[in-house]
Amino acid sequence: MEIRHFRYFLEVARQRNFTRAAEQLGIATPTLSRQIQDMEQALGTRLFVRQQREISLTEAGAALVREAEATVRQFELAQRSAQRAGRGDTGHIELGYVASAVYSGVLQKQVQGFSREHPDITLSLHESPMASLPSLIAEGRFDIGYVRSPMNLPEGVEAVRLDAEGFVLALSSDSWLRRLPEISVEHLQNETFILPEQINGTLQVAADGGYAPTLGPQPGGLLAVIALVSLGQGVAVVPESVVGHLSLPNVLYRPIKGSSGSSWLSLIHRRFEKAPAVTRYIERALQAFRRTL
Structure with missing residues (x-):
């Protein structure tokens, strides 16, 4: 059985009529009837008692309603969760930084601003030795890093220049x-x-x-x-x-x-980053910095 079978079953159970249920589902009545018959055959039991004008649930059908509703809800929740993650609305980011990112205030402004706008994306923050941060990002152990430039970066990692100071x-x-x-x-x-x-x-x-x-x-x-x-x-x-x-x-x-x-803070990240939550952070950080220029 597929999730559509549960949806068809629940609509028939609500309407207690195949014709009305088919209209709500936007399919032909014979098609709906066959889908329910296939479902009953797969389960090895009847789900509805069919009468001339109305149908009613069997004991097996009544028991299935509760589980089918939970299954459909969970399926829809999974869909929404995947869609939100795909848009970058949810997710997790591992962020490394050097102490001067804190002293300058850049880290606080960007992290707090991002968290306010995207409360369902979690950030794990780690102060790290600057020499190791680029390789940690290249290896995928961190997603984003704040370092003080200029510095050499491994292949596949790039830096976006932020604030400069003497x-x-x-x-x-x-x-x-x-x-x-x-x-x-x-x-x-x-x-x-x-x-x-x-x-x-x-x-x-x-x-x-x-x-x-x-x-x-x-x-x-x-x-x-x-x-x-x-x-x-x-x-x-x-x-x-x-x-x-x-x-x-x-x-x-x-x-x-x-x-x-002079030196400047840089936001470093993988050049071809694919994770939506990470790319959203990078875009937001750059937009926030440009507004201060």
């Missing part, structure tokens, strides 16, 4: 640099640079100053970087958005005169 210098409050009215790229020539995951800012500062930088440890996320700065292990070139959002004892933030460097 760099500031994080330094210990014990550093001699704090006494300067302004800190230029030349003043940093003999400093040890604690390296964040994105080192382009450090390299650009050194290039602007015309020297090779003394590179210190690269401890991981921005909190670990600032922690080493607070311990007097060196200075660090970090995104401006860190200021006011990441405060540790013994740490100051100062502008860097003569620095032309």
